[in-house]
Amino acid sequence: MSEASAGPTGQDKAPYEVVETVEHFRGPVFTVITDTVAMPDGHTAARDYIRHVGSVAAVAVDDQDRVVLIRQYRHPLRQVLWELPAGLRDVDGEDPALTAARELAEEAGLVAARWELLLTMHSSPGYSNEQISIYLCRELDRVDDGFEFERVFEESTMTTHLVPLDEAIAMVDRGEITNATTVAGLLAAWRRLRAASDAPRG
Numbered sequence: 001m002s003e004a005s006a007g008p009t010g011q012d013k014a015p016y017e018v019v020e021t022v023e024h025f026r027g028p029v030f031t032v033i034t035d036t037v038a039m040p041d042g043h044t045a046a047r048d049y050i051r052h053v054g055s056v057a058a059v060a061v062d063d064q065d066r067v068v069l070i071r072q073y074r075h076p077l078r079q080v081l082w083e084l085p086a087g088l089r090d091v092d093g094e095d096p097a098l099t100a101a102r103e104l105a106e107e108a109g110l111v112a113a114r115w116e117l118l119l120t121m122h123s124s125p126g127y128s129n130e131q132i133s134i135y136l137c138r139e140l141d142r143v144d145d146g147f148e149f150e151r152v153f154e155e156s157t158m159t160t161h162l163v164p165l166d167e168a169i170a171m172v173d174r175g176e177i178t179n180a181t182t183v184a185g186l187l188a189a190w191r192r193l194r195a196a197s198d199a200p201r202g
Helices: 098-108 153-157 165-173 181-200
Strands: 019-027 031-038 043-052 055-060 066-074 081-082 087-088 108-123 131-142 158-164
Touching: 019 081, 055 066, 055 098, 055 181, 066 098, 066 153, 066 165, 066 181, 087 098, 098 108, 098 131, 108 181, 131 181, 153 181, 158 165, 165 181
Parallel strands: 055 131
Antiparallel strands: 019 031, 031 043, 055 087, 066 081, 066 158, 108 131
């Protein structure tokens, strides 16, 4: 196999030096940047992108193989989407698994005894550096009676649903679930859980 066709390593970095950085907008979630980048051929080019704080998501599957999905309004699309419980990494230094657990409690009213990292993905690397950590969580239970969280804005109309995992995968196939994080998380969880159930037992 030639070097060119050997496949990605995930660590490859080409010699693209940033000559200048201009910040156009800074908000609590993302910053809009234009970098002037030196190309390997000696030319420079402007590259616009979003610097993002990062996100987490939870694929919560109960003992009946039902996954927790929420319905949330997303203004850029003017649509209510099927999504996983998810949120921003907006607490400095917080472990992403703890962030995901907090989002699961706030958005679905659930806690989980078992957590494992499913995958880490870049949502849209053509224009954003957002990195999302997606967790599989099992052994679900309701939050304690004393737990309080006030949903505001779009979250005030959010609804929570338990959907059989196989049906959720079918919803992806039918184009009913289009949120990229949700699609990736559901497919990864389905594969991992099916592989575990098909594994030979000694």
